[in-house]
Amino acid sequence: MSLVSIQNVRKSFGEVEVLKGVSVEIARGAVVAIIGKSGSGKSTLLRCINGLETYDAGGISVDGIDVAAARADLRDLRRNVGMVFQQFNLFPHLTAAENVMLAPRVVNRESEIRAKELAREMLAKVGLADKAGNYPSQLSGGQQQRVAIARALAMRPNVLLCDEITSALDPELVNEVLRVIEALAKDGMTLILVTHEMRFARDVGTKLVFMHQGKVHEEGPPKQLFAGPTTPELVQFIGASLH
Amino acid sequence: MSDFSFWVILSNLLLATRWTIALSLVAFASGGLVGLALLFARVSRIGWLEWTTKAYVEFFQGTPLLMQLFLFFFGVALFGIEVSPWLAAWLALTFWTSAFLTEIWRGCVEAIPKGQWEAADTLAMSYMQQMWHVILPQAFRIAIPPTVGFSVQVVKGTALASIIGFVDLTKAGTMLNNATFRPFLVYSLVALIYFALCFPLSWFAHRLERTFNVAR
Ligand SMILES: Nc1ncnc2c1ncn2[C@@H]1O[C@H](COP(=O)(O)OP(=O)(O)O)[C@@H](O)[C@H]1O
Ligand SMILES: [Mg+2]
Numbered sequence A: 001m002s003l004v005s006i007q008n009v010r011k012s013f014g015e016v017e018v019l020k021g022v023s024v025e026i027a028r029g030a031v032v033a034i035i036g037k038s039g040s041g042k043s044t045l046l047r048c049i050n051g052l053e054t055y056d057a058g059g060i061s062v063d064g065i066d067v068a069a070a071r072a073d074l075r076d077l078r079r080n081v082g083m084v085f086q087q088f089n090l091f092p093h094l095t096a097a098e099n100v101m102l103a104p105r106v107v108n109r110e111s112e113i114r115a116k117e118l119a120r121e122m123l124a125k126v127g128l129a130d131k132a133g134n135y136p137s138q139l140s141g142g143q144q145q146r147v148a149i150a151r152a153l154a155m156r157p158n159v160l161l162c163d164e165i166t167s168a169l170d171p172e173l174v175n176e177v178l179r180v181i182e183a184l185a186k187d188g189m190t191l192i193l194v195t196h197e198m199r200f201a202r203d204v205g206t207k208l209v210f211m212h213q214g215k216v217h218e219e220g221p222p223k224q225l226f227a228g229p230t231t232p233e234l235v236q237f238i239g240a241s242l243h
Numbered sequence B: 001m002s003d004f005s006f007w008v009i010l011s012n013l014l015l016a017t018r019w020t021i022a023l024s025l026v027a028f029a030s031g032g033l034v035g036l037a038l039l040f041a042r043v044s045r046i047g048w049l050e051w052t053t054k055a056y057v058e059f060f061q062g063t064p065l066l067m068q069l070f071l072f073f074f075g076v077a078l079f080g081i082e083v084s085p086w087l088a089a090w091l092a093l094t095f096w097t098s099a100f101l102t103e104i105w106r107g108c109v110e111a112i113p114k115g116q117w118e119a120a121d122t123l124a125m126s127y128m129q130q131m132w133h134v135i136l137p138q139a140f141r142i143a144i145p146p147t148v149g150f151s152v153q154v155v156k157g158t159a160l161a162s163i164i165g166f167v168d169l170t171k172a173g174t175m176l177n178n179a180t181f182r183p184f185l186v187y188s189l190v191a192l193i194y195f196a197l198c199f200p201l202s203w204f205a206h207r208l209e210r211t212f213n214v215a216r
Helices: A042-049 A075-080 A096-106 A112-125 A141-153 A171-186 A198-204 A222-227 A232-241 B002-042 B047-062 B065-079 B085-110 B114-122 B127-164 B169-180 B183-215
Strands: A002-013 A016-027 A031-036 A057-062 A081-084 A159-163 A190-194 A207-212 A215-220
Touching: A002 A042, A002 A190, A016 A042, A016 A057, A016 A190, A016 A207, A016 A215, A031 A042, A031 A198, A031 A232, A042 A057, A042 A159, A042 A190, A075 A081, A081 A141, A081 B114, A096 A112, A096 A141, A096 B127, A112 A141, A141 A159, A141 A171, A171 A190, A171 A198, A198 A222, A207 A222, A207 A232, A215 A222, A215 A232, B002 B047, B002 B085, B002 B127, B002 B169, B002 B183, B047 B085, B065 B085, B065 B127, B085 B127, B114 B127, B127 B169, B127 B183, B169 B183
Parallel strands: A031 A190, A031 A207, A081 A159, A159 A190
Antiparallel strands: A002 A016, A002 A057, A207 A215
């Protein structure tokens, strides 16, 4: 059974239909890379999975929980679905460790001691054990994004959503973040990544989803799609991204 | 003779200034507490609560403070309840202050980027947890300069309480003028004392603003 099941989802902003019947099945442990041109609906699709956006038709379920049905209180769902954003969205008034500890403390009601341990463990996992006491403004973009990943992981999610998490970074900082994601993939974490990192999508992904004009235009094993894209749109997209 | 009356005028004005300061402090403190409660209502995402608070804010921002003082002073008397000038002034200034502070603070809450709410949302935090742990601590920082700045308005606002008979700095000035017939001297001194109260506050507000802008 799929961990995340997206069936024929439709979504409009006003008059504009942004998702025109999207279906994707995501197995436990899968690493799904969603690619496509800007405006093709990738972020919107991702944000529907944890209820940051509502959808108009179709269905999404995560670990058996129907997202639309959970609408009244999405907190149980969100405990299982972590998210990392392009702009990091760290809490600037809290240190790295406090950022990681906050949700375990107030949402899961962990003790201060347990939460501190958890923060140490998660920061170590993203290679930032020595930055626990730093505020976000004292960290590089790549470090901030790794703290954001640690913060999401501290809730022990079943699936992690990543929306272009390296797009705001200077090129030399991209790899340190991708390496963390790769390690998570090796650990068996289910990942859904909107990304422009084609090489990463091909090497680490277990499934590639190419979105075009609000639809899944092509999907399949990444290596296969990159080697032989069947639609002219994907041929063009891959060609354009390699330059 | 003229020297003597100068010192008499000044010392009487300074004595009355105590009441201006007391009323300002009390009104600002109670207005701040009411304002904080109203802030929660104003951004509660509960429709009727937000609308009621909005109407309250609009009323106290959209009518002269003097009318509000009259309403409390004469209006409550209509119900046979005796209201002292002190009580009426305190109540009116509390409501008036709370309305303005609620609005200032709402602006600060809304200035926090949407991404902060979304990050807290995705961490499964409840609305109140998001407010308390994520939004308010950040809003508080940016709220300090305009809040201190607004305290100047409260100090100046207390002058109106003299009209309903509260013996503050302004009222003392009027009484001294009636006794000495030296309006220019008396009101110059009154203005100077208000300035001495207000200028440090607005200077401090500007300094805070600069500090916080640099800190970002
Ligand atoms: N909150 C919104 N309100 C209105 N239109 C939106 C909103 N969010 C996204 N859109 C529009 O939906 C389309 C898809 O956006 P998005 O999902 O962000 O695409 P992508 O992530 O693939 O670049 C775009 O045309 C965008 O302008
Ligand atoms: Mg996007």
